């Protein structure tokens with residue numbers, strides 16, 4: 104879970120709106136802000152007014168004058184600036200008012216400033232302080248604060264401040280969860296190529312960036328300002344520069360659109376510790392050692408006698424030391440691995456680890472077996488051995504004799520130089536080796552599943568599971584957009600699948616990090632652009648593309664892959680809602696759509712979780728429907744994704760049930776379209792993590808009893824491994840972590856004109872990831888249920 108408490112203690116977002124957006128995209132902006140307002144979120148909005156000022160000046164025959172991206176503001180220009188700010192502010196506040204949104208115009212009193220350089224720029228301010236009162240009063244009064252970037256001197260002179268700069272100052276004092284700059288171009292455009300720059304890692308790229316010919320004036324100012332801002336905020340902070348149409352997505356899910364600017368990190372590898380940082384910084388980093396009698400200075404002195412390498416990021420959030428023993432037959436050991444909290448949280452640890460791994464082919468290390476971070480080290484090791492309260496780890500060693508000698512050393516030498524990453528030493532005695540666990544030995548297991556509980560086959564199912572599925576060759580899968588719970592669930596299923604292997608995972612945010620939970624090969628998240636994806640397809644490197652992106656961003660990726668001139672046409676499966684209404688795509692619900700059709704498809708849209716359960720619950724009695732079915736659905740909060748929102752705020756969900764999108768939820772349209780009947784769907788979210796329960800009331804067009812209805816379902820779903828039909832109403836907690844769907848209840852009222860059916864499904868599994876695996880299996884002619892445990896509990 105993300106840290107939801109921030110939503111209460113912290114402002115949600117600072118949004119800087121470029122002036123051109125108020126002229127050209129006011130409606131989009133207002134309706135997005137209205138959405139946030141109506142769900143109880145109050146972003147702080149600050150807007151500019153540059154283009155409007157230039158228009159007025161031009162009409163008055165004045166040439167706008169800039170130095171280094173800053174508008175030189177003489178008194179006459181100032182009058183125009185002020186007028187434009189007030190007009191644009193009012194325009195935005197009015198547009199919000201028309202959507203029932205309370206908004207407070209705040210056109211002064213927030214920023215205090217001195218003259219930036221009175222000679223050079225005249226009436227331009229350099230902000231010295233921010234008064235939060237007006238902004239906080241507005242939010243406490245449940246009204247959106249709408250700010251201009253005008254500032255005042257102590258004596259009350261109004262000064263003009265660049266809106267990017269002012270937005271940065273706001274973000275500095277309010278430290279919001281999200282900092283978003285909206286501009287008309289939808290990001291920072293690389294002047295050399297005309298393309299939007301997708302990520303800027305400031306620590307690594309800033310100096311080079313400033314040398315690019317197109318980084319000048321306002322762009323340069325903006326980048327400089329954001330660099331200064333981010334160096335004052337936690338390392339995890341970032342600024343997104345995006346198009347207004349991506350705003351809602353960016354705030355809730357990280358849209359992947361536009362330009363993401365973050366500090367990033369720069370890794371250093373040195374033969375001499377002193378080259379890594381100042382003495383104070385080194386001692387500070389070394390003092391993170393938890394060993395009670397550890398002395399940093401002494402350690403630094405002793406280290407001089409050894410051959411070693413020191414690894415760290417520039418601010419030394421993480422410091423690692425690998426010592427190379429004098430005897431070249433001995434294996435290098437990790438002597439220190441010390442990280443600050445920030446270093447752990449921001450994965451600097453992983454990045455430093457990867458640097459070591461690249462550099463050192465065989466490594467051993469040890470930690471106390473009660474360490475909080477043992478599981479992290481397990482993930483990094485090929486093998487481990489536990490003795491006397493310590494765990495020995497190693498990687499890169501596969502020769503059993505070498506491993507044996509490593510362990511012998513570990514348990515027999517009380518003062519073993521394999522010092523342990525917390526600074527302590529081994530003092531073990533002989534032990535027996537049965538506790539050895541070698542990750543490498545365990546990989547490659549292909550769990551096969553029993554078919555216990557599978558019912559006998561009946562011919563009344565019009566679309567029974569296919570008996571084909573002979574392909575036992577490996578299928579190469581690329582996962583695009585791996586964030587969120589569904590991405591992780593998919594990685595896990597692919598890891599366990601006998602024939603699927605991941606060969607690319609694309610995630611801009613996680614680029615460079617190692618994939619967790621996947622052990623068939625070592626894989627790093629990549630940041631590939633459209634052309635690189637196209638190349639993979641052209642070269643026939645991928646058999647299946649899984650698109651796990653937010654709604655609305657997948658189209659470009661699909662177009663790029665389709666434009667590749669490849670003899671080898673791959674399968675594309677999209678998890679978003681983007682193609683569920685596109686009849687060129689096959690709707691991939693195997694128990695509902697013809698399996699033969701899925702088997703012969705190259706483009707499959709994976710159904711929504713609520714829709715899967717609803718369609719399977721209603722379709723068998725489609726001919727008996729006598730009015731609009733109503734679906735009351737409740738999902739666990741994993742359905743609301745990993746990014747903080749009111750729908751996954753556990754504090755708000757505690758003892759609570761939150762209704763949302765009460766009409767026209769996208770799944771309402773999806774269900775209606777595929778059922779061929781309009782339905783009413785009312786979604787809710789509640790406090791459990793995974794699983795959906797639907798209570799569905801269906802008016803009947805002729806009297807029929809409960810048993811007869813249940814029989815229809817039993818016959819229809821005979822032979823289906825992932826569907827259970829039961830008399831009782833199923834409970835949502837029984838479906839959590841299971842790969843199927845349970846249908847039950849079948850209560851019919853006394854008049855026999857209404858039936859109520861209860862359906863449960865795990866939204867992450869059969870509602871998403873399991874279904875992806877089924878579809879891949881069908882389309883690539885693996886057995887439909889390969890890699891899917893038959894774990895469904897059959898009740899009643």
Ligand SMILES: *[C@@H]1O[C@H](CO)[C@@H](O)[C@H](O)[C@H]1NC(C)=O
Nearest residue numbers: 205207240241243244245246
């Ligand atoms: C709060 O909102 C109400 C209703 O719009 C308004 O009358 C009142 O002046 C506001 N109070 C403050 C402190 O802004």
Ligand SMILES: *[C@@H]1O[C@H](CO)[C@@H](O)[C@H](O)[C@H]1NC(C)=O
Nearest residue numbers: 293294295296300301312315
């Ligand atoms: C901009 O494009 C040029 C030319 O392709 C490239 O060399 C440069 O790295 C790009 N800059 C950024 C920040 O992406």
Ligand SMILES: *[C@@H]1O[C@H](CO)[C@@H](O)[C@H](O)[C@H]1NC(C)=O
Nearest residue numbers: 408409410427428429430520
């Ligand atoms: C390695 O050799 C140096 C001198 O050559 C010695 O001072 C040091 O103690 C040796 N280290 C170990 C671990 O034996």
Ligand SMILES: *[C@@H]1O[C@H](CO)[C@@H](O)[C@H](O)[C@H]1NC(C)=O
Nearest residue numbers: 442443444447474475476525
């Ligand atoms: C374990 O991780 C925490 C952060 O979760 C970190 O603060 C601590 O230093 C780590 N401990 C060790 C012994 O590496």
Ligand SMILES: *[C@@H]1O[C@H](CO)[C@@H](O)[C@H](O)[C@H]1NC(C)=O
Nearest residue numbers: 339448449450613616617619
């Ligand atoms: C760090 O990595 C873990 C696992 O790979 C991931 O869950 C987490 O979001 C990452 N954190 C950051 C700040 O990138």
Ligand SMILES: *[C@@H]1O[C@H](CO)[C@@H](O)[C@H](O)[C@H]1NC(C)=O
Nearest residue numbers: 489533534535536537538539
């Ligand atoms: C090793 O330990 C295991 C379990 O701790 C035990 O079953 C086995 O008999 C031991 N073997 C020897 C040779 O001591």
Ligand SMILES: *[C@@H]1O[C@H](CO)[C@@H](O)[C@H](O)[C@H]1NC(C)=O
Nearest residue numbers: 541542543545546598599622
């Ligand atoms: C690799 O993943 C499989 C499937 O989850 C698991 O059974 C196996 O234990 C894992 N191996 C290692 C070394 O973690």
